[in-house]
Amino acid sequence: MDKLSFVGKSLPRKDALIKVTGRAAYADDREFAGMLYAAAVRSPRPRIKILAISDAKARGIPGYVTLVTYKDIKGVNKWPVVMQDYPFLPEKEARFAGETVALVVAQTAAAAKAAARLVEVKYRELPFIEDPLKALEKDSIKIYGKDNIISSFVIKKGAVDKAFDNAAYVVEGEFSTNYQVHAYLETQGAIAVPETDGGVTVHSSTQCPFYILDAVAAALGLPYHKVKILQTVTGGGFGGKEDVPALVASHAALCAAKTGRPVKLIYGRKEDFQSMSKRHPGWARVAYGADKKGRLTACRVKYVLDGGAYATLSPIVLWRGTVHAAGPYKIANVSIETYAAATNKVPCGAFRGFGQPQICFAQESLIDELAAKIGMDPVEFRLKNMLAPGDKTVTGQKINSSCGLKELVRTVRKRSGWDKKTQNSKLKTQNSAGIARGLGFSATYYGVGLGAKGRYLDRAGALVNIYKDSSVCVNVGNTEMGQGALTVLAQIAAETLNAPYESVRVEEVDTSKVPDSGPTVASRTTLMSGNAIIDAAGPLRERIFKTAFDLLVLKGARASGPMTAARGVFSMGGKSVTFREVTAECWNRRHKMSEQGWYAAPRTTFKMEDGQGDAYVIYSYSADAAEVEVDLKTGVTKVLKIWAAYDVGKIVNPRLATGQAQGGILQGMSWALYENLVYKNGIMVNPNFTDYVLATTADKPEYDITFLEKPYAGGPYKAKGMGEVPLIGVAPAVANAIANACGARVRSVPLLPEKVWKELKK
Amino acid sequence: MHNSKTSSFSLHCLVNGRKIEREIPSSHSLIDFIRLDLGLKGTKEGCGEGECGACMVLLDGKAVNSCLMMAVQIEGRELITIEGIKGKAGGLHPLQKTFMAEGAVQCGFCTPGFIIASEALLRRKPKATLEDIKLELTGNLCRCTGYEKVLSAVEKAIGK
């Protein structure tokens, strides 16, 4: 390919104008004639047997319309997600406080909410489990299956016990991490509009319209072609709008089916906290062994996630955590054993990083402890053991040439001034005010896409349509949720067709226009939809380029030199034609100007029995350094600066990529330091932004971000995946920086002042 | 508890430069008035409890969280919502331009609130420093951007 015209440039965001003017229509901004409003009736206790549900009092609310319970479900009362254990509405038992047990419909949103409060649920309390480790004990009460285990995986390689016996250095530690709430600024919401043929159209704030298609069709008992899902402008997702919007949308659809009217269901912030998915709390015991020379020889991990009351995505989240549990290192002897345990709390699911941040915090903290024990610089130690092209991961997968991990580590070491700051101990000692400074490091890898566990979903379609006026419309199955998909995919389409960027429009997803393209998760959109667009645009490109050549010849161009195509113009032998002229001629010639594209991820070889084989097709990489100040009197940590370097393949839009990096870093830092969701006796105590603290402008660190683009031949214009990588390594870098500053090794996230202070007093 | 008879209120105010006279339910919060009675959907509700700033509007030139006020409280006052934010000669406001140019917009749900809060600051302190901006915007949550580009967008709009 000659020079790129559109890919690799910081072109303006397609959706920026509607967003800065307040014109973007999110779910709650859409109105339909005759629309009614739904509100959820929620279980008040962690585990109940439902005896009766009565709307006798609710009927007194002016504008009250009806109550919707499981009895109104015409289809199957089973949400079709992974394990199929979650009913759309419970029949006998509700399994966590906040679970929707019924819905009310009314003329206004306020009336619906008031009525929902008056619906009486008669119940008997059942014994419940709050602690996932207790759930795994043999004599615990059983709330899920035979053993409270939702899912479990192993990775076995080499002879682990022997390797630990022979190791010159061994470290072991227990680590834990708390929930993280997505806190997308737009709460969950959907509108279901009944169609005259008995079908339904659902407008939903979502990352995964095809999951909603599955769910609504199941709940209503409709064939797929009578269900249409339209994605609304989506106010943030981060994994929180992967699976659960299907539940919200199905509830709206059930209400619409019962009333025959459009029904809007928009969540309040509190119920969004209480009932929507979260990052799983994690617990891990990790051990590493190294030989005399400081080479990692053994790793043992036991990793437990608190799955909550239903499986939802826990098996897949756990699998990703399992595969990445030992860190980005070459280790010959590995034993990893992981569990997702059921508890009577909110079901946890996808959150940026997907089961990796929890275990990465544990293993990257422990790597620092091991380096200290050996007496090596932690960055040197990492470099010595780190994966490079040709090496094998713990699952036995050979790393290919698209791996810049070592360069990332060296870049961050240099840019952060690591050597000077950590080796010259004067620089990091405390100042007179009792503030200590420290620097911490981490390195991570991330399997892009769904990998072996999600291989059947790992495909995507695209429809590229060129109109007579030369404007281009692209339909894809992956969504824009703020990350910039509409822009990046338009750049890829423009590049492939040599169409001016301004003339390309990528639509929000409409499930009736493009085949099931899987979820918009796992940093897979650029890769999957990008490749599908290139596939669709390929034949169009051929016709356009051929026609352009003909036109140039007609114009008298000397056909001696090659034709060039750049920025929407075709040139040869001193003559040129525009994309517009060429497409007009294509239409004159009655060429087919619309094409469908498809991309399926290559096969993976992973075996679930021993956890060996290729887990993912390709990996992205990151290295982070954090500089912190710790107040020794209070234990309060402030992050001053984060240096990060990423290898995510070719960067399609540098400005957007930097924005993804900064946002991911801050989300990681906020989780590491502040975000602390509390449960007491099975009830969430702080479901609001006053008591659940998020980082603000005042907490923002300085960012120093570098991209090293290791091209991936299988990616669109050699791109890999970007979205999730920046969050994963932040927490351990901050924890390691705190330890470096003041010796306090905190093994639990969030790294609250009281925890730091307690370590300082030891 | 909900009343069976909702009392109404006749509200007079200036909204985005236009005189408004409306009979509204007196139970309506300011954000209800804006979104439901006026149909101006650019003002967003992120929490409903004064914690996120997504619902900010200018009331007599000052930024307020519209979810925390009752509509009746704006009787006789001047309201500007994101729909009323414009450049001096019409068209885009400098803040809207710099938010776009800097890449301060991702999902965009926080954006109207940030633009309102920043405009209130710039009206009060046309030469605001980066520290001023950081402090002023602590009441606006953004989960997407990491704030860096938002802050640089506001900085760049100063003096424009």
Ligand code: FES
């Ligand atoms: S909606 Fe008003 S402050 Fe959040």
Ligand code: FES
């Ligand atoms: S851009 Fe999404 S919350 Fe700010």
